[in-house]
Amino acid sequence: MSLDNKLTIKTLELLSDFYEQAIDANLIQFQKTRKDFEGDITLVVFPLAKIAKKSPPQTGDEIGQLLVDKIDYIGSFNTVQGFLNLVITDQYWLEELKEIETVDNYGIQPRTEQKLMVEYSSPNTNKPLHLGHLRNNFLGHSVARILEANGHEVIKTQIINDRGIHICKSMLAWQRFGNGETPENSGIKGDKLVGKYYVKFDQALKEETEVVLAKWGQGEFDVENEVMAEYQRLSLAATEKEDAKSRKGILDKIKKLANNSTPIMKDVKEMLVKWEAKEPEVYELWEKMNGWVYEGFNKTYEAMGVHFDKLYYESDTYLKGKKLVEQGLKDNVFFQKEDQSVWIDLTDEGLDEKLVLRGDGTAVYVTQDMGTAQQRMEDFPGLSGIVYTVGNEQDYHFNVLFKILQKLGYKWAENCFHLSYGMIDLRNDKGEVGKMKSREGTVVDADDLVKEVVKMAQEMTEERGHIEGMTEEEKNKLYQMIGLGGLKYYLLKVDPTKRMTFNPDESVELNGNTGPFIQYVYARISSLLRSAGNFSAQNIAEVDGLIDVEKELVKKLVEYPQIVIQAGEDHSPAIIANYIYDLGKNFNSLWQNVSVLKEENQAKREMRLILSKNVAKVIKSGMYLLGIDVPERM
RNA sequence: GGUCGCGUAGCUCAGCUGGAUAGAGCAUCUGCCUUCUAAGCAGACGGUCCUAGGUUCGAAUCCUAGCGCGAUCACCA
Structure with a gap:
C-alpha cells in the first residue's frame, strides 16, 4: 500500500478518536511536500480546522504531535500556515527499498478478469504510412502494454481499410495510367507504388472537375436534372452571400457537386459496385494491388517494432455490417428513404441523421465498423471491451458508432472506448504551424x-x-x-x-x-x-x-x-x-x-x-x- | 452557424479529481571531466497561466461570457 493510503487510514482512525467524532475521509488530504519545505508528505489541515475549532496552524501542530506520538515511522513535523509537513524516518524508506528489491515484476498489477482488445494503426491501403500513423501505432502499442501491466488480457489488433471507394481510385488510376508498373519491375516499395496512383487519380479528377465546371458555367448540362437544379440553386445562393466565408462554403459544395459529376468519378463508383459483386477482373486487380501494399506495410511495421495478434479486413466484415443494417431496419432502429438509402435518426441524442447504407446498396465507413465490432465479439467470447486508437478528427464518428451499437442492443457497446489522440502539426520555413498536406508535399513519410x-x-x-x-x-x-x-x-x-x-x-x-x-x-x-x-x-x-x-x-x-x-x-x-x-x-x-x-x-x-x-x-x-x-x- | 477540443516562459511541453513562492527540456549565459559512461551535473536568465466576471479560507485547475486557434457537421475513410 502506498504511504498516502496507509497514512490516510491511520490518520482517520486517530483523528476520529482524538476529536471524538466521525470524520469524513475526504477531509484527510495528503500531498507531496514541496521541495522548499522540510518533510516528505504533507497534510492539508484547512479542512480539519473546523473540526478542531482552532486556527489552521494550531490544528496542524496539534495533529502533528499526535501523529509523531502514535506512528513510529513519522520522525518529526513542522507546520507552515495550514500545511502540516511530516518527516518520514530513513528507516522507513530503507525498508521500502528492500521490499522493492525483492519484487521481480515490480509495478505490474495482479491479473484481472478483463479481456480487452486494443485497435491501432488501421491504415487505408491507398497510401503509405506517415508521421500520424507513427503516433497512432506507438500510442496503441504502448497502451496495449500498459493495460497488460494493469493485469488485463489484451489482444492487439487492427482493421485494415482494404475496401471502399478510395481503394478503387488507386485501382482505376493504375488501370488507366499504370502501363503494367509493379513493385518488381519499378523497384518501388508496394505501398508507395499504390500511393502514387492514388495521387494520379486525384490529379485526373481535378482536371475533369474543371472541365465540368467550365461547361456548367456556359450552361451546358449533360447531367441529371436534380444535379442541374442543385447547381443553379447553389450558384444563386453564392451570389447572394456577402461574407467570404459562407461564399466559400457554397463554392465548396458546388465543387463537390462537379466532382461527383465527372466521368472518372462515375467510373470509380461503378468499379466499387463491381467489386462488391466480386467481378473477377476488378477483384483480381484489387487482390494484386493490396498484396503490394501489405508487403510494404509489413516492412514498415517491422522497422517500427510494433506487432498485432489478430488482423481484421473490412472486406471480410462489411457484409456483416450490411446484415446488421438489414436486421436493424426490421427492428425499426433504422429507416429507409425513397432512394433506398438507409439511415439512423440520432437527433434525440444531440447528433444528426446518419447514413448507414448507400442508395446503391454499398456499405459506408460506419457500416463496416458495426460489422467489425460484432465479428470481434464473436471471435473472442468474453471480450469486455474494445479500445479504438483513432485520431480526434473522428470523435463524431465514434460517438455515432457507439450510439448505433447501443441502439442495436449490444451491451458491450458501453465498454467501447475511443482513444482519441491529437493531430500532429508541422512548422514550415516561415515558422507557421499547420497540418501535413499531401498536396503541398509536407507529409512526413x-x-x-x-x-x-x-x-x-x-x-x-x-x-x-x-x-x-x-x-x-x-x-x-x-x-x-x-x-x-x-x-x-x-x-x-x-x-x-x-x-x-x-x-x-x-x-x-x-x-x-x-x-x-x-x-x-x-x-x-x-x-x-x-x-x-x-x-x-x-x-x-x-x-x-x-x-x-x-x-x-x-x-x-x-x-x-x-x-x-x-x-x-x-x-x-x-x-x-x-x-x-x-x-x-x-x-x-x-x-x-x-x-x-x-x-x-x-x-x-x-x-x-x-x-x-x-x-x-x-x-x-x-x-x-x-x-x-x-x-x-x- | 451547431457541436466538440485547445490557449501556461522566446520555442516544445508538464502541472488541471481546487492547496504553499506555477515546473521541465530546448535556446542564451556561468561553473564542473586525474574520480563508477559529461548523451551528465550545479547554477543564472526567462511568466498578465488568453481576457473579464463568478464560486471559496484558497483558482493555472471548477462555472459563465468574450477573444483567438483547430476539428467536425460527406451517399470520403
Whole structure:
C-alpha cells in the first residue's frame, strides 16, 4: 500500500478518536511536500480546522504531535500556515527499498478478469504510412502494454481499410495510367507504388472537375436534372452571400457537386459496385494491388517494432455490417428513404441523421465498423471491451458508432472506448504551424523518418565513442534502439489527447527530456553493476542515514505502481514517460554527486548499488511499457 | 452557424479529481571531466497561466461570457 493510503487510514482512525467524532475521509488530504519545505508528505489541515475549532496552524501542530506520538515511522513535523509537513524516518524508506528489491515484476498489477482488445494503426491501403500513423501505432502499442501491466488480457489488433471507394481510385488510376508498373519491375516499395496512383487519380479528377465546371458555367448540362437544379440553386445562393466565408462554403459544395459529376468519378463508383459483386477482373486487380501494399506495410511495421495478434479486413466484415443494417431496419432502429438509402435518426441524442447504407446498396465507413465490432465479439467470447486508437478528427464518428451499437442492443457497446489522440502539426520555413498536406508535399513519410532517425543516432553515437569492441551487428542494433527509442519517446511523452507540433530536430535530440537520455541512464547503471562485484540487500537496514538525493530516489521508486495504474486508467503513456524521465534525472543527480563504488562504508555502498539496480529495473520496465528497448552499453 | 477540443516562459511541453513562492527540456549565459559512461551535473536568465466576471479560507485547475486557434457537421475513410 502506498504511504498516502496507509497514512490516510491511520490518520482517520486517530483523528476520529482524538476529536471524538466521525470524520469524513475526504477531509484527510495528503500531498507531496514541496521541495522548499522540510518533510516528505504533507497534510492539508484547512479542512480539519473546523473540526478542531482552532486556527489552521494550531490544528496542524496539534495533529502533528499526535501523529509523531502514535506512528513510529513519522520522525518529526513542522507546520507552515495550514500545511502540516511530516518527516518520514530513513528507516522507513530503507525498508521500502528492500521490499522493492525483492519484487521481480515490480509495478505490474495482479491479473484481472478483463479481456480487452486494443485497435491501432488501421491504415487505408491507398497510401503509405506517415508521421500520424507513427503516433497512432506507438500510442496503441504502448497502451496495449500498459493495460497488460494493469493485469488485463489484451489482444492487439487492427482493421485494415482494404475496401471502399478510395481503394478503387488507386485501382482505376493504375488501370488507366499504370502501363503494367509493379513493385518488381519499378523497384518501388508496394505501398508507395499504390500511393502514387492514388495521387494520379486525384490529379485526373481535378482536371475533369474543371472541365465540368467550365461547361456548367456556359450552361451546358449533360447531367441529371436534380444535379442541374442543385447547381443553379447553389450558384444563386453564392451570389447572394456577402461574407467570404459562407461564399466559400457554397463554392465548396458546388465543387463537390462537379466532382461527383465527372466521368472518372462515375467510373470509380461503378468499379466499387463491381467489386462488391466480386467481378473477377476488378477483384483480381484489387487482390494484386493490396498484396503490394501489405508487403510494404509489413516492412514498415517491422522497422517500427510494433506487432498485432489478430488482423481484421473490412472486406471480410462489411457484409456483416450490411446484415446488421438489414436486421436493424426490421427492428425499426433504422429507416429507409425513397432512394433506398438507409439511415439512423440520432437527433434525440444531440447528433444528426446518419447514413448507414448507400442508395446503391454499398456499405459506408460506419457500416463496416458495426460489422467489425460484432465479428470481434464473436471471435473472442468474453471480450469486455474494445479500445479504438483513432485520431480526434473522428470523435463524431465514434460517438455515432457507439450510439448505433447501443441502439442495436449490444451491451458491450458501453465498454467501447475511443482513444482519441491529437493531430500532429508541422512548422514550415516561415515558422507557421499547420497540418501535413499531401498536396503541398509536407507529409512526413514513416519509412523516411525512421531511417533518418537511425542514421542520426549512428552519427551521434559514433561521435561519443563509447562503443569500442562492439561487433558491427551489435552497433547496428544499438543505433536502431537509440534512433527508434528517441522517436517513440518524443511522440509518446506528450499527452495523447493533445495535438502536438513535430520538430524534426527535437525528435533526434539526445539531451534533456528524451529517450536516449533515459537509455543512457540505464547504460550507466549497467556499467556500474558490471564492475560492482557481488552485493546484496541484507545489510541495508544498517545504513545510518540517507542523503537527500538517495531519499528522493527511493520515494520516486515507491511511486511506480501507482504510475502504472494511473497510466492505465488514463490510457496515457505520457504519464509513464514523464515519470521515468524524472527518475532518470534524479539518478543522474546521485551519480554526479556521490560515488557508489568508492564508498567506504560497506552498508552504504551496498545500499547505493541496490538503489541503482532498482532504478535500472524500473527504467527497463517503464520503457518496455512505451515499447522502447534499453541498451547495456551506449 | 451547431457541436466538440485547445490557449501556461522566446520555442516544445508538464502541472488541471481546487492547496504553499506555477515546473521541465530546448535556446542564451556561468561553473564542473586525474574520480563508477559529461548523451551528465550545479547554477543564472526567462511568466498578465488568453481576457473579464463568478464560486471559496484558497483558482493555472471548477462555472459563465468574450477573444483567438483547430476539428467536425460527406451517399470520403
